[in-house]
Amino acid sequence: EAQVTQNPRYLITVTGKKLTVTCSQNMNHEYMSWYRQDPGLGLRQIYYSMNVEVTDKGDVPEGYKVSRKEKRNFPLILESPSPNQTSLYFCASTKTQTADPFTGEQFFGPGTRLTVL
């Protein structure tokens, strides 16, 4: 079954304790991205990756790191989480995000609900 998986699904942690949220897709997609979703602000892109070893900042990258060592995996790292990073996080993938053409279908993981105390 084609899917994007994220782990953990729920996490409660404390300020400053490093954590990693994993994301994996089995569709051989080139493009992967991380979003956070907050009430009233919608989905905002944190980082994206156009292919292996190619990553770039999205709209809200501060406090986050990513890596793309393999095509299928795109982990999100919070080196020193703070309460303002409490949010619902989604990983997404799509075959390609180049200009010709873009179908628009991003496949999202089930989400990770993170609470930082």
Added chain:
Amino acid sequence: RKEVEQDPGPFNVPEGATVAFNCTYSNSASQSFFWYRQDCRKEPKLLMSVYSSGNEDGRFTAQLNRASQYISLLIRDSKLSDSATYLCVVNTYLSGGTASKLTFGTGTRLQVTL
């Protein structure tokens, strides 16, 4: 001004009603447009793309008005199962044309009742 704006709702409609949502976007260079559906606390899923000529998928009709920079979604004969948040999504090509960026609206919540 937000890049993509939607009325957050909620739109409360009875089963069988017709309901329409609008969404405006600010970047006239935006190239492609989509509606996603998001159920409570779940991941967004593509509902339909929006084409200049307008397009229909069963009870759902999407329209694009480039001159006024808005897109719309019409749902006919609403079902209880249509209750969800509908996200307007705009794709804009970045400089150089080698990549594009999806911008999501905050969503319009629809509640269909008996």
